[in-house]
Amino acid sequence: xxxxxxxxxxxxxxxxxxxxxxxxxxxxxxxxxxxxxxxxxxxxxxxxxxxxxxxxxxxxxxxxxxxxxxxxxxxxxxxxxxxxxxxxxxxxxxxxxxxxxxxxxxxxxxxxxxxxxxxxxxxxxxxxxxxxxxxxxxxxxxxxxxxxxxxxxxxxxxxxxxxxxxxxxxxxxxxxxxxxxxxxxxxxxxxxxxxxxxxxxxxxxxxxxxxxxxxxxxxxxxxxxxxxxxxxxxxxxxxxxxxxxxxxxxxxxxxxxxxxxxxxxxxxxxxxxxxxxxxxxxxxxxxxxxxxxxxxxxxxxxxxx
DNA sequence: GGCGATGATTATCC
DNA sequence: GGATAATCATCGCC
Numbered sequence: 001x002x003x004x005x006x007x008x009x010x011x012x013x014x015x016x017x018x019x020x021x022x023x024x025x026x027x028x029x030x031x032x033x034x035x036x037x038x039x040x041x042x043x044x045x046x047x048x049x050x051x052x053x054x055x056x057x058x059x060x061x062x063x064x065x066x067x068x069x070x071x072x073x074x075x076x077x078x079x080x081x082x083x084x085x086x087x088x089x090x091x092x093x094x095x096x097x098x099x100x101x102x103x104x105x106x107x108x109x110x111x112x113x114x115x116x117x118x119x120x121x122x123x124x125x126x127x128x129x130x131x132x133x134x135x136x137x138x139x140x141x142x143x144x145x146x147x148x149x150x151x152x153x154x155x156x157x158x159x160x161x162x163x164x165x166x167x168x169x170x171x172x173x174x175x176x177x178x179x180x181x182x183x184x185x186x187x188x189x190x191x192x193x194x195x196x197x198x199x200x201x202x203x204x205x206x207x208x209x210x211x212x213x214x215x216x217x218x219x220x221x222x223x224x225x226x227x228x229x230x231x232x233x234x235x236x237x238x239x240x241x242x243x244x245x246x247x248x249x250x251x252x253x254x255x256x257x258x259x260x261x262x263x264x265x266x267x268x269x270x271x272x273x274x275x276x277x278x279x280x281x282x283x284x285x286x287x288x289x290x291x292x293x294x295x296x297x298x299x300x301x302x303x304x305x
Numbered sequence: 306g307g308c309g310a311t312g313a314t315t316a317t318c319c
Numbered sequence: 320g321g322a323t324a325a326t327c328a329t330c331g332c333c
Contacts, residue, residue, distance in 0.1 A: 132312045132329060155322085176321085177313060184324065185311085 003111040010118045012053045049118070056114045063110065067103040071096055135178070139168035143178050147186075148200035154183055 007013035074095055078087055135143070146164060147154050156164060161175045168175070186193050 134311065134330060174312080178311090180322070180324095181312070183322085188324095 003108070003115055006115055007056070007111060007118075011049065012056055012114060012118060052114060052117050056110065059110050060107065063103060063107055067100065070103075071099050074099060135168060135170060135174075139170060142167050143175070143182070144196065144200050145204060147179065147182050148197050149204045151197070154179060154186075 004013065075092065078092055078095065081087060134140075143164060146156065146160070150156070156175070156179060158172075161172045161179075165172045165175045170178075186197075
């Protein structure tokens with residue numbers, strides 16, 4: 001019964017309605033691929049399913065034919081035998097039932113192997129979900145910029161995700177995946193991401209500095225130090241902006257000093273980034289940003305010297 | 306071909 | 320339901 005239901009659901013048995021196109025469509029939707037890709041896979045899936053369906057029906061027909069032929073044959077034999085010995089209708093019925101049982105068990109095997117074939121086809125089709133393309137450089141940059149400028153809380157809201165998805169030309173769930181992966185990988189190996197973090201921090205800081213310069217030219221004394229982030233766009237309201245403020249507060253000239261990754265490392269070996277990383281959800285030990293293996297509080301002992 | 310990077314999936318937790 | 324962690328599978332560089 002379950003086999004019957006499954007074959008029906010997959011569009012193998014029952015009336016033909018596009019050969020399980022609903023299942024294929026669902027799988028294609030889950031795949032999240034481009035419309036062209038999914039339609040190619042979709043038609044491929046349908047073609048193979050149609051093939052299975054055809055084989056199933058032709059085999060089923062053969063079995064049914066064989067069953068009725070064999071039943072007739074046995075009936076004839078019984079009729080012939082009835083000349084020599086009395087055969088009750090009940091005995092005939094019993095024989096027919098036995099034959100039908102045998103054939104239905106064969107049919108069951110057919111259904112089972114058809115189901116297996118469909119499952120294999122389906123799993124192969126669904127495996128296409130794992131096919132992936134790397135995001136383009138611009139998309140990765142946008143995501144990284146957001147991530148590093150919100151390092152203290154890299155959990156974009158739904159709206160932010162939608163915005164990022166739009167900017168990057170990817171789906172919201174891809175954005176979620178990306179942030180999920182990024183958070184984990186960053187947390188696992190902060191040392192490795194340090195340089196990248198600094199680069200993006202610098203990038204954002206420089207952008208912010210430019211914006212601020214423009215703003216101060218246009219408006220007068222409204223600098224970031226004034227404590228009024230209102231003039232910054234969303235992408236500059238994050239932690240890097242705070243970093244810029246603190247750096248400015250110490251009288252550092254950002255644009256002059258951020259020339260090489262190592263100098264970036266020096267400048268950002270500040271409590272700022274540690275606090276950023278530490279303030280994530282307390283599920284794991286907070287990572288020490290600038291000197292990963294070091295004890296807590298040793299973050300200033302950068303290392304390269 | 307090996308290997309690291311990376312996007313996607315799955316199990317599990319809260 | 321969203322986040323994490325582990326894992327898978329593919330990409331892309333060498």
